[in-house]
Amino acid sequence: MSLPSHLDDPLLLAALAARVDAARALLREIADNFSPAAFASSLGGEDMVLTDLILGDRLEIEIFSLDTGRLPLETYALIAEVKKHYGLALPLYYPRHDLVEAYTRENGINAFYESVELRKGCCFVRKVEPLQRALAGRKAWITGMRAQQAATRDGLAMRSFDAANGLEKFNPLTDWSEREVWAYLKLNEVPYNALHDKFYPSIGCAPCTRPITPGEDVRAGRWWWENPQSKECGLHVKPA
Numbered sequence: 001m002s003l004p005s006h007l008d009d010p011l012l013l014a015a016l017a018a019r020v021d022a023a024r025a026l027l028r029e030i031a032d033n034f035s036p037a038a039f040a041s042s043l044g045g046e047d048m049v050l051t052d053l054i055l056g057d058r059l060e061i062e063i064f065s066l067d068t069g070r071l072p073l074e075t076y077a078l079i080a081e082v083k084k085h086y087g088l089a090l091p092l093y094y095p096r097h098d099l100v101e102a103y104t105r106e107n108g109i110n111a112f113y114e115s116v117e118l119r120k121g122c123c124f125v126r127k128v129e130p131l132q133r134a135l136a137g138r139k140a141w142i143t144g145m146r147a148q149q150a151a152t153r154d155g156l157a158m159r160s161f162d163a164a165n166g167l168e169k170f171n172p173l174t175d176w177s178e179r180e181v182w183a184y185l186k187l188n189e190v191p192y193n194a195l196h197d198k199f200y201p202s203i204g205c206a207p208c209t210r211p212i213t214p215g216e217d218v219r220a221g222r223w224w225w226e227n228p229q230s231k232e233c234g235l236h237v238k239p240a
Contacts, residue, residue: 007183016180016187023172024053026158027142030170031059034140038062040131041090043078044203045181045192046144046173052190055086061142064091064134068126069100070205074194081191093130100125110207116226119208126205132165140168146181147174149202149219178218 007013027050030037039054039061041047054061065079083089103111103125112119135141147156162169173181178201185192195203199211201218210221217228 007186012179012183016183019173019176019180020053020184023050023176024057026170026172027053027059027061028057030140030142031061034168035060036062036138037140037142038064038135038138039142040134041065042144042204043075043082043193044144045185045196045201046146046176048190048192049173049176049181049184050142050144051082051086051088052184052188055088062091063088064093066127066130066134067092067094068205069095070126070207072193072195072203072206072209075203078191078193085191093134095126095130099129112208113225119223119226135165135167138165138167140170141165142170142172144173145171146176146178148177 037060039047039050041051041063043065051063054063079090079092103121107114107118107121112122141162145156156171156174158171158174160169161167184190193200193203195209195211199213200209200221201212202222203209204222208223210224212218212221219228
C-alpha cells in the first residue's frame, strides 16, 4: 500500500499509536461497564475511526446513525460501503413523518435558512428527536466529536453526564488532531465519505453543508450563514 509521505513521520505514528491504545481501552471500559451502550455515528471521518475500532475489537456496542431524509448521496453510498466492508447493516433512525410534515407545512421546506431558531427547529425534528428514541434505555452513548473541531467544542471532555438524555456520554477522540484521524483512516484503509476528498471536512445534511476553502475552520462549511457560536444542531448540549 502506497502511503503519503507524512505517514512515515515517526512522531505522528508514535502519537497515533498512543491515541489508539487509549481509545481502545476506553471503548472496552464502556462496553464492559456501561452496557447497553451505543455509538451514534454521523459517518464522518472520526466516526469511521470509531466504527473500525469497535468492530475490530468486536465490542458489545451498538453502532447506529440518523437518516434525516436530507443526507448527501455520498453519505448513503458510505452506508452501503460500511455493509460491504464490515458486514454491518447500519441501523438507521428516521424522523417522525408527522413532525416533518408539521414543520414544513408551517415553515416551508427550507426554512432553516431564515433564522437560527427555525434551523434548530428543523434539526430537532430530523436529528434530536430521533436520537432521543435511539438512546432510550441506554446507559451510555459515544460520539466522534473532537475539541479542535469548533468553537462550540472547545474544552470538550472525554466523559460527561448527558442530563438531557439521562446517561453517560463519551468522546473518545476529543484530544485527537485532524492529522491523527486521517493517518488512522489511511493506514488502516478505512472507508470514508467521498465528500471529504472534495473539501468537505464536516458533513451533515446536504442543504446545510458546503465545501470550505484553505484556511477556513473545519466546521466553516456547516450552517455557513450563522455565527460560529451557534453551530450545533442540539444533539450535543455543552454542560453549564
